[in-house]
Amino acid sequence: MGNQTSSFSDEQFEAYQDCTFFTRKEIVRVFKRYRELAPNIVPFDMKGDESSQICIPYDIIEKMPELKENPFRQRICEVFSExxxxxxxxxxxxxxxxVFSKAAPRDIKTVYAFRIYDFDGDNYLGxxxxxxxxxxxxxxxxxxxDVEFVVDKVFEEADLDDDNMxxxxxxxxxxxxxxxxxxxxHIRI
Known part of the structure; x- marks a missing residue:
């Protein structure tokens, strides 16, 4: 039992590989990490639509070592949760x-960084x-x-159209x- 791989169908693996920057082996490693967070919630066999239906609560995810010390852990989870x-x-x-893997390109990372920093969700950083x-x-x-000074400097340098956002x-x-x-x-798994 200990050396079984996760039970995804070939179609699921292909779909995951098509829409992530991971190999099949890396997908299995991410699933193992996910399942370790809440083995009582996450079944070993995810051949149906469980992969999008079963959810681990934020209060468990925020405690994982990869996020625990990140000051944006709540925003990260909010942005990535459906x-x-x-x-x-x-x-x-x-x-x-x-998105947080080394293989993800700068443009994808930039989109998600913007979404994480856009706390009010208005598509601008005000x-x-x-x-x-x-x-x-x-x-x-x-x-x-000090906060006001730094924010003013950011706008001075980056706000090209002077609209204060x-x-x-x-x-x-x-x-x-x-x-x-x-x-x-970047987050390493």
């Missing part, structure tokens, strides 16, 4: 690890989004004046000049 609640099906979990992002990154260690294009432009973005937007 219903935005933070609970994750295997399909959601696999998507998350695929002052409130940037303040929440900065407070999360610094673990609330900056004064209000960053569009995806403006955000993408900033990220394109960040050489360590690909290294930091």
């Amino acid at each position: 219903d935005g609640s933070g609970k994750m099906s295997f399909d959601d979990f696999l998507d998350m690890f695929s 002052r409130g989004d940037l303040e929440k992002t900065l407070r999360s990154l610094t673990r609330n260690e900056l004064s209000s004046d 960053l569009s995806y294009i403006e955000f993408e432009h900033v990220i394109s000049r960040a050489p360590d973005f690909l290294e930091t937007f």
Whole structure:
């Protein structure tokens, strides 16, 4: 029993390989990690539609070592969960690890980074989004004046149309000049 591989159909494996940046072996490893989080919830055999129906609650996912120390763990889970609640099906979990894999291209990572930082979901990074992002990154260690100063500097540098919010294009432009973005937007499984 201990050396069995997960029970996905060939069609499921092909679909997963088509829409992720993973090999079959990596998909099995991600599933094993998912199942270890809640073996009482996740069955070994996922040949039906269980991979999109069975969900692990956020309060379990947030404690996994890969996310536990990440200040954006709740936003990450909300963005990748289909219903935005933070609970994750295997399909959601696999998507998350695929985007955070080294194999995922910069443009995919940039889209998801933007969504994670867009706390209010309006498709712009406004002052409130940037303040929440900065407070999360610094673990609330900056004064209000410091936060305001940094947010003003971000707008000064990145807000090309001076509308006091960053569009995806403006955000993408900033990220394109960040050489360590690909290294930091990564979770290893």
